[in-house]
Amino acid sequence: MIKRFSIQRTGEISMKIIWQGLKVTFGFFLVGGLVFASSVFAVLLYAKATGKEPAIFASSPTAIIATPTAAVKAAQTPAPTPVAQIKKSAMIDAPVFAQLPELPAGCEITSLTMLLNYAGIAKNKMDLAAEMPKDETPATLNADGSIASWGNPNTGFVGDVTRKTRGFGIYHSGLFPLLKHYMPQAIDITGESFDMYEQQIARDIPVIAWTTIDFNIPYKWVTWETPTGPLKTTYAEHAVLLVGYDENNVYLNDPLSGKKQVQVNKAQFIESWTAMGKQGLTYLKK
Missing domain, CATH: 3.90.70.10 (Cysteine proteinases)
Known part of the structure; x- marks a missing residue:
């Protein structure tokens, strides 16, 4: 009976550790996503203010526009x-x-x-x-x-x-x-x-x-x-x-x-x- 309780208790602790790890990982992804979105917004805001097209969005120099x-x-x-x-x-x-x-x-x-x-x-x-x-x-x-x-x-x-x-x-x-x-x-x-x-x-x-x-x-x-x-x-x-x-x-x-x-x-x-x-x-x- 004591052995069975110990196994059960050990399982609960493991699940808590896994759950804590997932929450931490999710937090990192959330923070990273927010940082990336903020960066993109800042670049677009700069482009709007200066009238210059950011390099990452620039058209290909070999593009051909037909008239x-x-x-x-x-x-x-x-x-x-x-x-x-x-x-x-x-x-x-x-x-x-x-x-x-x-x-x-x-x-x-x-x-x-x-x-x-x-x-x-x-x-x-x-x-x-x-x-x-x-x-x-x-x-x-x-x-x-x-x-x-x-x-x-x-x-x-x-x-x-x-x-x-x-x-x-x-x-x-x-x-x-x-x-x-x-x-x-x-x-x-x-x-x-x-x-x-x-x-x-x-x-x-x-x-x-x-x-x-x-x-x-x-x-x-x-x-x-x-x-x-x-x-x-x-x-x-x-x-x-x-x-x-x-x-x-x-x-x-x-x-x-x-x-x-x-x-x-x-x-x-x-x-x-x-x-x-x-x-x-x-x-x-x-």
């Missing part, structure tokens, strides 16, 4: 991959051809000739002029002799490139199919920032750009009706091959003068290029 407009644009025209750090200056030794005397209105097709020959595609300006898309809508005149209606340079060359009769020019969307025919990697970068033009040149890739004959903002604009609606333009419209830049200037092969690496003030050129719709054609390296 629908960028995705649509990329699908339409592949853009060059931005260079890590653009060079402060660059210069391309591209061949130069003169539009005169055969093509008085042929600055765009002559600039295309320079671009293709630099890329290793041996084509002459006369063959390309014959292949160039054309809008053959005839010109009609107002009573004062100004143009009332004519073709659209966004569709094809307007008028006579030889200027034996009235001739005007062609814009980026009209000329792009011919460039694309010879260079499947061709891209139309019209509307992009001038930084992209410099990035192309930094990669040793020239760019056809639309400007004016004197590289200034046009002082006179004209408007005529086309088969697709009214067109506002200037007779000073011109196209060149951009081949270089530095901090203050751009350098271009000018088909009108037949000179290469002509220096033009960058700010001035950008103003004229902007006035002409930021038009540009180039290509991606294979």
Whole structure:
């Protein structure tokens, strides 16, 4: 009887010891949890007060946020991959051809000739002029002799490139199919920032750009009706091959003068290029 009581008493003591141990352990967990919660609250409070995102909640630096407009644009025209750090200056030794005397209105097709020959595609300006898309809508005149209606340079060359009769020019969307025919990697970068033009040149890739004959903002604009609606333009419209830049200037092969690496003030050129719709054609390296 005494032995049985001793065993029972020993069991009760053991249970009390176990129970005390569990209470102590639970207490440690409870205190630890409270400390952790307090720490998290303090970090979040600091983030709220400073506007800085805590490192433990920071987004991954490799996260990609897609924008629908960028995705649509990329699908339409592949853009060059931005260079890590653009060079402060660059210069391309591209061949130069003169539009005169055969093509008085042929600055765009002559600039295309320079671009293709630099890329290793041996084509002459006369063959390309014959292949160039054309809008053959005839010109009609107002009573004062100004143009009332004519073709659209966004569709094809307007008028006579030889200027034996009235001739005007062609814009980026009209000329792009011919460039694309010879260079499947061709891209139309019209509307992009001038930084992209410099990035192309930094990669040793020239760019056809639309400007004016004197590289200034046009002082006179004209408007005529086309088969697709009214067109506002200037007779000073011109196209060149951009081949270089530095901090203050751009350098271009000018088909009108037949000179290469002509220096033009960058700010001035950008103003004229902007006035002409930021038009540009180039290509991606294979």
